[in-house]
Amino acid sequence: MADLILSAERHSELAELLDDEQRLQAEYPKVAEYLDMAVRLSGTGDVRADHAFDLRFIHYMTGGDDVSEDPYWEIVGPSVSGNEGRRLVNGGKPEGSPRLAFAQIILQAVYAYAVPSPETVQWISRFCDGGPVVELGAGRGYWAKQLARAGVIVNAYDSEPPDRAQNASFRRSAGQADVWHPVEDLEGFTARVSERPTDTVLFLCWPPGWGASMASSALASFEALGGERLVFVGQSKGGQTGDDAFFDRLAANWTLESVDRDHVSWWNSVDVAQAWVRA
Template sequence: MKTLALTTERRNELAALLDDERRLRAEYPKVAEYMVTSPMLPGTDDAQADAEFELRLLHYMTSSKERVQNPYWEILAPSVFEHDGRRVVNGGSLTGSGRLAYAETFLQAAYAYAIPSPETLEWIAGFCADRPVVELGAGRGYWASQLSNCGVLIDAFDAKPPDRTNNVSFDRSVGQLDAWYQIGNLKDFEDRVRDRSDHVLFLCWPPGWGNTMASWALTEFEKAGGSRLVFIGEPSGGKTGDDAFFDGLDARWNLESEDTQFVSWWNLGDVAQGWTRR
């Protein structure tokens, strides 16, 4: 595995941060909690790879937004391997590890549930074909930020914008961004899409377990005459979307494109799909 290239100055900065537990907890409490807990969990069979992963996480999670454009991907990229025709983050171990499972939940809360690899961002931009994008359920707006950096015109919305309201999935903490992009609320979303079909609807990990957000968004999009949808999440019966959403796709939409380069955590079954209205 390629070693993270850091300047001597940056290595000294990180060493000083680790050596000063009080400062680490004050400036980056979530990172401090991670660094304490992770070593107590079983890693992969490659101790060097595990150590490199920890270094990348420490480096990128204590770097500014201006310094690193896509820290989530930078942390994970060297841990991506191909398995059964899929690109997955497993650290080279088919069963992952306890440490990676902990990192998964930690990084999902800090950034986003799905992983925005450069290939997937490019695939979305191509599927949208210069149309503006509207994302509902944007969380911290991490995907919106990355797509915007790729030249996609995107508006992002969430029922609970984490920089303004309490969002249990994306809680606030010192040392990390509450939002990576401007996030509107549901009222803003309704005003944006009312009687307009000039956009692509983007749903990235819409809530499952009976939550009707995905089917509601699809219905409103159809009412406005929408015809192009990007869905990232697990298929029907998984952790995302509700039955009515998937039934609607089956009945009224065609699966036009699927990103074969999409990267998932090894223990998830999410996919990236592009749908068009029949």
Template sequence: MAKLTITPRRWDELTALLEDEERLRNEHPKVAEYLDMSARLPGTGDDQVDADFDLRLVHYMTGGSVASANPYWDIVEPFVNAHDGRRVVNGGCVDGSARLAYAQMLLQAVYAYAIPAPQTIEWVADFCAGSTIVELGAGRGYWAAQLARSGLEVRAYDSEPPDRTNNASFPEAAGQSSVWHPIEDVTEFATCFQSADHVLFLCWPPGWGNAMSSEALSSFEAVGGERLIYVGEPKGGRTGNDAFFDALSARWRLGCVDRQFVSWWRDADVAQGWIRK
């Protein structure tokens, strides 16, 4: 497990924060909520692993950009393990734990549903080869921010930008960023494609029959789009609708898959690069 290095000054800051319960609840209510709940839930069975995870979560979620430019990854990275040919966050326990499951829900709401491991960001950059990325359903723009930091140009859109509307998937809370990258309203998405060289990026598009993914793909195809990055579950899962997967099967071919992609152990998401036939 990668060692977490914390300066004496940062230790003092964390100690003062954790010893002042009222301040913690006011400044970082989601962290306080996690600490309250996690103490009541079964862990991985290894107390040291659970304590290390809690420390990382508290440190990076309360440390802001000074602590990390990719806090989501820095929280979960030491708890990634290989299982059935995949890289998953399970804390070394095949079945994970109730505490990790609770942390997953919290971290997905604060950052993003999929985990942007540095290797995956590099994989996306290679696939895009310098082309502009257009992301629909960007949420807080966490992936967009990581991709932009790698040098890519990213335009991000969402039907409910969390910094301007009430987004049930990404609720507002003190002590956390509303957005990590500028998010434009989805009404601008229809006119955003200026070139077929753009790459469409769909990360955990809504499933359960929601037409967003198939409509976005149709708009992209209409302007001659040729490359798509899809991060989500296979057909029949919780992301994308049947029409989206049918269109991929009929008019696209799978160009590459990120073998280093990291998922939560309970999820079946993958990172795929698709090319127009």
């Protein structure tokens, strides 16, 4: 991806914003938080690349839909490099950097835990083959937004829609969208799947791990409704996503059909994108 080039007008807008610390804190507290901490943290060692990342971060985090409908990828895409056959957001360094790790925390809270690269979005679209998607645990609906932009019919659900409930993982913050795509509570899930159970795709993106049963419960419900197609983005069994019962159910009842080899992960939390069908 080419270096970001700002128009003279946009350059002036950002300069004015950054010169007014009180306004920056009030209107874009996440950007202010990052800039305050970034100067204290070491970067990748490539000063030019680190400055370019900071510029993208500021521009897309404060620009809204006027500058991009996919700000997450615009920010992290140029920081992706290959390492042992994987595409990683690491700033060109296998070990990443403390500054990038701090940016990661903010970006995951503002957008999504996993990175929806354009290649992965298209891979999911091909797997769906015109069928609808239901996403459970959708958070802010950022993945749902990108899938919808790609022409996929998608309904997003979460037990705590961030625009209507207190969601510990996706808290409200000035200057950032509560949701990127309509996110409904769980009541509509059963009815939606029941309309087209065999060609509806269940999408689970970073379902909670550490013993939480959300992933296995969602898969069991989907199976009971006649669902036959699943996309999972997360870590392997024993990682931060999904419970053991979820992976055991996959192994017993499902067949792995496809793996996205172009999927992009953060360097320090490598995940996978997999498409499954009922055995």
